Amino acid sequence: MTETDTFPASATAVRAAGAVRAVVVGGGLAGMLAVAALREAAGEILVVEPDELPAGAAPRRGLPQADHVHLLWSGGVDAAESLLPGVTDAWLAAGARRIPVPTDVLALSSQGWMRRWERDSHYLIACSRDLLDAVVRRRVLGPGGGHGGGVTVVGGARVVGLLGDARRVTGVVVRHNDGSEEKVEADFVVDASGRSSRTPRHLAELGAGPVPERVVDAGLVYASRRFRAPAGAGRFPVVSVSADARCGRPGQSANLLPIENGQWLVTASGTRGGEPGRTAEEFEPFLRSLRHPIIADLTADLEPLSGVTVNRSTRNLRHYYEKARIWPERFVVLGDAVAVYNPLYGHGMAVAAQGAAALRGRLAAGGITAPRLARRVQRDVARHVTPAWSMATGQDVFYPGATGGPPGSVDRLAARYTDRMLRTAAGSYLVMRKFTDVTALHAPLHRLMGPTAVLGTALGPRRPPLSGPPLTPGERALLRDTPGVRR
Template identity: 40%
Template sequence: MNSLTHGLVLGGGHAGMLTATALARHLDTVTVVERDHYPQGPSHRKGVPQAHHGHLFVAGGVQAVESLLPGTIDRLLAEGAHRMGLPEDSITLNAYGWQHRFPATHFMITCGRELLDWVIREQALRNDKITVVEGGDAGALLGDAGRVTGAVVTDGDGRDRHVDADIVVDARGRGSRLKQWFAGQGREVEEEVLDLRLRYVTRVFAPPPRTMKEFHAVFNLFSDPTVPGPVSNAVMLPIEGDRWMLTASGVRGGEPPTDDEGFLTHLRRLAHPLLADLIGLTEPLTSAQVTRTTSNRRTYYERLDPWPEGLIVVGDALAAFNPIYGHGLSAAALGVVAMDQALEEHGTGDDAARHAMHAVGAVADEPWQWATAQDIQYMDLEEDEVNNLRDQMGDFVKMMMDAGPVQPVVSAALLNVHTLSASQSTLQAPHVIAAVRRGVRRPVLTGPPLTDAERAFLASHAKDAAAPEPDRGT
């Protein structure tokens, strides 16, 4: 009679819960070790400090989660999350101009990170194969350089126990200590880091009644990275509870301040005052939350040869991204799906972990290339370096980025890549190339592409704000 098979997941956040769900398809039982104690509902927890900031959950990742946990998106929407069509529900200004709001070809889900994590956790833990050790800490891995057989787990009472497992998955995010484990064996893991040292400041606001219905949009205002001087960006998302979450970011002297007046002044210094005008109508609900944990970090575990049997790495422990591009959650979900597919194809025996690592690493490559290609433009470069960067982009890429805001076929192709729904190679499709070169284009916009209703709403509130107090007599 065969013995039961067991999986051990180190880390019980977004990637960890999805990983446990995937492992439960292939193993008899799965244990998740999580340092935090989970809140009862959608609340912040210590182990996810970035949860205070805006998160985009793009279509590719949404579809990956649905494949693992069907019904998750319906549950999120029922709890107040928003489904935003792209580019129709996006008011975006970047270095290439204002984006026309073409009919939606893609989408994203917007909500607070605490709601997203809670819903995914609730969905995952319906599986009775999965158990969680809360308040636990995973210490040393068991086994050796050739095979990992489990981990030493310290429970909430401070007691150590050896937990054996057929497959161990590191989903501990940026705080993973796996590199040090390999270093103890005399093995160096190749790693690449690109850190702009961006400062992020996030606040949540309550808009006036009906504002979110009038402005059902995601707002993106980005600096032109090739223009010398401070870089200041902002992204505002509708989230559950009829609230707006606004994350401002900056570098090179464009860092947003945290006080009320300074924060609003920062918004007025953006490339357009639209967000400052809207925030001027709102009531702040939270104080400023600050982070500088925004580096891109790619750890190439899959390049280690030989790779220890029984060990897999997913999520931010393998590839962490500047959150401004909204790829972290989705890339993690797609990586777990790749792991699941590799285990389905190769089983859970010898060599399974190596196949899974190569699959997860391959999925991480494209969002890594996208994020770093964007971020390197914001580095504090000399003029000759900026010109060299433009040369490296190539004429076709520059033509495509220029066409995106005004040409619907090109816009859809870029969104296909940006939402992690398709490979970057699809940008070379014949119909896309034809649209770049000869496609019918809309006029270049000189201001935000507001609807008539949005303009009327802004004009009405501007009039109300300017109206003097009525004379009530004495």
Template identity: 75%
Template sequence: MTELITFPVHAVGVRAVVIGGGLAGMLAAAALRGTAGEILVVEPDELPVGPAPRRGLPQAGHVHVLWSGGVRAVESLLPGTTERWLAAGARRIPVPTDVLAYSSQGWLRRWERDTHFVIACGRDLLDAVVRAQVLGGDGAAGRGGAGVTVLERTRAVGLLGCARRVTGVVVRRDDGAEEKIEAELVVDASGRASRSPWFLAGLGAGPVAQRVVDSGLVYASRLFRAPAGIDRFPLVSVSADAHTGRPGRSASLLPVENGQWLVTASGTRGGEPRRDPREFEPFLRGLRHPIIADLISGLEPVGDVAISRSTRNVRRYYEKAGTWPERFVVVGDAVAALNPVYGHGMAVAAQGAAALRGQLLTTGLGDPRFARRVQRDIARHASAAWDLATGQDIFYPGAVGGPPGSVDRLLARYVDRMLRTAAGSFLVTRKFTDVTSLQASRSRLMVPSVVLATALGPRRPPLSGPPLTAEERALLVGGGTRR
């Protein structure tokens, strides 16, 4: 029989509980500063010190980028984070200037005018910097400078309260002991494994509608030592074409910290990459363009090939629930778990945390519809990324969540033509990256100037090959110095 302990709210201030100590959870804790005098983060794992692997983040070994829309949200919560990332070895890569992108419609130009940017580094480093910002010092679990305490090896197993209002959480520690933790606000940031739909059902709230779109994507990633003397190199991506009727195979090469290149190959159902390191380069060479295989040929690998299959798109429509309890909010992957190939999950989590902060500042916890307002704001950001991801994934052979309807097909044809136009039009490139950077909704693609430019087509002829600089071309053909 487990021991049940009541953990009452301190009289001196508001207590908030965040379920999950990953990136979304840390950003949610940052959003609560100034509102809650005590912030408890419930985390089933042990958080690492510094940029080290975390058991609850098995996908950390794959390419991650944080788009500028997400960076700005992080900065609004934790000013100075970008400087800390860069000081720790991350790079700020301007888009499209330092991006070699082979889209489904051909090579995109590297316009001299930047539109947006991404932060590029290993996921462990990115998380560690945010964790240190929230918890202080090296990010070790404990009490942070603003009253943030991490309860490690502790799992949320239920909510306290009723269908009208959540009043806390029930947690279970590794030794089996259970505790009731009373709180004025509970935020679920527990990611894909979130149990919120079941917790809410136990209170008589909900129901929560859910949609799954699964292309069967598998990731295979490996680190390589970058060629000597190459201080800066662009982000390289070779995209799949979702409309060929064949499995979609793609890859990205991301320059990361410590003089290394991280390469992630991916394939949808029927075209998956394998863990065998002997098959890694041949898989890359079989893509729509072999540039990434050419770039890594002869480079020294660092470690083995990492595989991940947790790539389903899962959308939970909390904002549409018939009954929603006050003082409960869900953010990050727990709302919209996205296929990582599009690089939007972290940005959506950051924007969701910023939305929580915004409502705390404008209406406060005392507003009787506070939680509902926050959930709708979070849904707005999640929907933009969801549309971008599922609008492609639904077309791959064997995809779960289809078949695509007539509207899906019409939008897909429009996006294809827009990509073709973007290869020769800075205007369309700018508007398209406004959306992919998550700094504008998809409606930006339908404004009259963009529709007209897309209808007229590219103003410049398509590129016959990758837009490389002289230094990059020398490296590609073997002229660069290898380690």
């Protein structure tokens, strides 16, 4: 059975008398988490989705970036768990790994190799994006897949307009793949349609807004490939080789993520002027040209399980919905429909989960009819967006040819502090913990400027810098003993 059902011939006709109806625009991760957030407040939820959602961990046309490395930081995992209790265990049972940070992360930051302290600070969930989404879909929709429990998935349809006016949204206009349109009344509407969201235009048509926005684009290009992991690599760490945004050269980096089914997913990336190639022949040379060739060494002569997949949709874009002069009641925007970030930082999914959790919290406190509910939710969402946005754009504005800049004096001051903090974190557990509190999205950005963090950063690292990657004896043995892999 597929996870998509056909839209009822007349949506209003099947509405139960007195039932509260919500419409969620988009059936991706943010959309499914929005459904979970709405469950207790709405008796009927319609999910409008252009794609036919797959029955399992399979590709979806509207998610071309799924072939690349995705990280779900523990701040986002906690939010998802609050919406879908048990989802973490479900991910792990399906083949994902819980990666403790920093113990199982082998990272070359812009300021040097990071120590793998035996004391974990946070964690991330490592798997393919297809698996991660499939587990969430199944827990939200159930084994029946999209019809039942008050939720109906409307496949092959798009929302092309909002009903209502600048004061309140009362529904959506749905266009099906056959060209037919229908007006669907709703008590609440959530836009979780991702980077293709048309909300700014829809709001303008209602007379709401205007909505400020900002774009920062470093011209990043992603190129990814899957490999069969070598024998004995079952608990191999995540490997990350980062660029230095302030060295005056294009930023080139790569990540190796152990995923399900004994595979390694490798994503190489380069900003404008330093992009990776599209062919298999160009993939390893690019990895070998990075600041350290460890990922090239690890994957040399491994069996490739895919070709090279390229993605260029990587700009940072933020809609400041919380600053709109007029905002209609009963309408909320979540996830990538609010802001998208350079994927290098791995924050998009976590921020979407935190936004959905914020929606649920507001609904639980005041109900779906609470005055100014939508405005309050957008402000809550913005508070979660801001740390991820600042971390991404605070780096990207420094790359050659980046749009949305140039960096100002505040950017440069913040960058110098961040560089010193990273150098210190490489030799200080306390500063590393403060830094990962923010990067794992457990703490607001201003925590980096708290007294303990500032004092620790000023005092500098307690241990000398590492001269090379901090591999364990078992990991070194893997490099030594795997046929064809260079040390």
